[in-house]
Amino acid sequence: MNFNTMTTTTAVKKQGKIRAKSEQIIIKAAQEEFILQGYKGASVQSIADRAQLPKANVLYYFKNKENIYHAVLEQTLNMWDQGIGDILLEDGPKKAIEKIIAAKVKMSFENPNASKIYAMEIIQGAQHLKEFARTYLRQWVREKAKIFQIWIDNGEMANVNPVNLIFLIWSSTQHYADFETQILTIMNRAEYEEEDIEQVTQFLTDMILRGCKLKP
């Protein structure tokens, strides 16, 4: 995917040897700071500290804070794009739902920070992602809804609203990333474990398949 609204600055950059590595370190540090402190609350100094670089060096790689944030978002969206399972007509509803739930749960557990950045951006009004949502995302949802509708018309699954179904899969999977803190606190645990992925995938798959009147 090419988020060309964001790559205007990064595209023209000079390419040294250290750049790629430094940028990656900075982006990761920035992602964590932006989650903990919000956009305004994350100071360039704090990002630099976390990246163990002088502030001036951070600003040498990214001209300003806004650019750092863009880079973080860009990477988040690319991760989202790769990680989201696809819905294919030839899979049929059962396999498609299983695939997409498994992919999204995996993403939520293995990369909660990407999900958190995305969620905060949307909650705050999607200032930087309006265009992405209006074009790419809307298109994606419509395409996939259309496929569900075909299955419904063929009597392969119950007559549930496809868009609501997509939102349901979306929200229920992402919840384990965004509300990580709350879930861990409620379950009195320090962190997720490997088997949680399997357990949650199983639960959501069963529930939603039954919801669509598909035998698990």
Added chain:
Amino acid sequence: MNFNTMTTTTAVKKQGKIRAKSEQIIIKAAQEEFILQGYKGASVQSIADRAQLPKANVLYYFKNKENIYHAVLEQTLNMWDQGIGDILLEDGPKKAIEKIIAAKVKMSFENPNASKIYAMEIIQGAQHLKEFARTYLRQWVREKAKIFQIWIDNGEMANVNPVNLIFLIWSSTQHYADFETQILTIMNRAEYEEEDIEQVTQFLTDMILRGCKLKP
């Protein structure tokens, strides 16, 4: 509910005639600013502007920014506490699930801002709500999970993990508040309408009841 960790400052305040009204105006303005800009990003000045009051006046009612934020959170939690439907043993699983989904969808559509503030707080690590989650929330989930377990043991519903079920109801309903922007953009709409509440409630109730092997 008494969030006595937060009321330490407000409890001792002097009570004039104008105070109650001014505080309410400020809290509402602050809620909106905090959502749009985050805690650090929302300046006292911007809150004052939105409340149409001089900054010094805002700081007369709330000693500092932190206190404003506390007041916003306090009100959010109280709203949450009132709005969340209760799960009662005597209702049985079907009625209980119907009740709680209806209540939470209603809350999400009618007061998305409360949900957004709460979500942001949790995503950012629940700095101000750790205690609330550790005590009240954990207790609430455990109590309700226990009731679901009784129904399961009685064969009144399918053997689904009660805690996961609670998370599912939680996430799928709240999604319509937190991701309002995204959902509206995808559906190419300017705002929610009255009938959306009914439609979403119906969809989620049907899906989740079927997921629990309960006939809608």
Added chain:
DNA sequence: CATCTAATTGACCAAATAGTCAATTATTTT
């Protein structure tokens, strides 16, 4: 080796902002 580009970094500055204060006005109480 000489030249050019990339990378590093301390010092500095202008703008934004949380919070204080004192002076004044409005309202309530006695």
Added chain:
DNA sequence: AAAATAATTGACTATTTGGTCAATTAGATG
């Protein structure tokens, strides 16, 4: 109506912070 309390507000300050700059070092390239 006098005294006391509540509310209002402009002006001021100390601190934080995004961003610039110039000086220096490291590395590549011819």
